[in-house]
Amino acid sequence: MKFFIDTANLDQIREAQALGVLDGVTTNPSLMAKEGITGKENIINHYKAICDIVDGDVSAEVIATDFEGMIKEGEELAALHEQIVVKLPMIADGVKAAKYFSDKGIKTNVTLVFSAGQALLAAKAGATYVSPFIGRLDDISTDGLNLIAEIRQIFDNYGFKTEILAASVRHTMHVIDCAKIGADVMTGPLSSIKGLLKHPLTDIGLEKFLADYAKGNE
Numbered sequence: 776m777k778f779f780i781d782t783a784n785l786d787q788i789r790e791a792q793a794l795g796v797l798d799g800v801t802t803n804p805s806l807m808a809k810e811g812i813t814g815k816e817n818i819i820n821h822y823k824a825i826c827d828i829v830d831g832d833v834s835a836e837v838i839a840t841d842f843e844g845m846i847k848e849g850e851e852l853a854a855l856h857e858q859i860v861v862k863l864p865m866i867a868d869g870v871k872a873a874k875y876f877s878d879k880g881i882k883t884n885v886t887l888v889f890s891a892g893q894a895l896l897a898a899k900a901g902a903t904y905v906s907p908f909i910g911r912l913d914d915i916s917t918d919g920l921n922l923i924a925e926i927r928q929i930f931d932n933y934g935f936k937t938e939i940l941a942a943s944v945r946h947t948m949h950v951i952d953c954a955k956i957g958a959d960v961m962t963g964p965l966s967s968i969k970g971l972l973k974h975p976l977t978d979i980g981l982e983k984f985l986a987d988y989a990k991g992n993e
């Protein structure tokens with residue numbers, strides 16, 4: 776499973792990259808705003824800065840909601856760097872745009888996916904990634920992980936190449952459960968990745984090993 780970090784915070788992206796397990800980054804307009812990145816030039820420079828830190832795919836979301844606007848914006852974003860993936864909303868024009876970019880060999884990530892039917896449409900359009908938001912489904916008492924399982928089954932039934940990018944991951948157990956189901960990628964906060972490190976028996980065991988070594992090497 777690929778690990779993407781879901782943030783526009785450069786320090787957190789650097790920390791995840793330094794851990795050696797990062798495969799890419801997802802951003803969205805809310806995450807950019809959270810870092811105070813506003814204005815076209817600043818946003819473009821920020822995407823370039825992210826691409827300079829990581830080796831993998833970097834999702835950059837269009838703001839336009841009409842087909843022509845998405846194509847114009849998406850082409851500008853894709854031209855910024857070879858790692859940029861054009862992120863498109865799951866609306867009719869977004870699906871059309873995914874087909875357009877897919878035909879041109881430009882990578883896409885169809886976002887704001889909340890049903891298996893939406894994921895199927897994105898796959899039919901040739902999207903590189905489809906992003907089901909599991910945390911936001913959990914927030915409204917709907918099983919987000921079940922959606923990942925449904926999409927996995929559908930994509931496997933027909934051999935769709937579109938990768939399932941489990942998004943809106945909130946914590947470490949989401950990561951583990953997505954891996955068990957077979958999501959191709961997960962995107963979550965740095966804490967969801969670092970949480971995988973933790974086990975008290977590791978800490979206790981290491982402390983004992985070091986203490987025993989110290990006793991024998993005084």
Ligand code: E4P
Nearest residue numbers: 781801802803911942943944
């Ligand atoms: C996906 O690409 C989105 O940026 C993201 O995962 C949304 O997560 P949230 O529900 O925590 O905002």
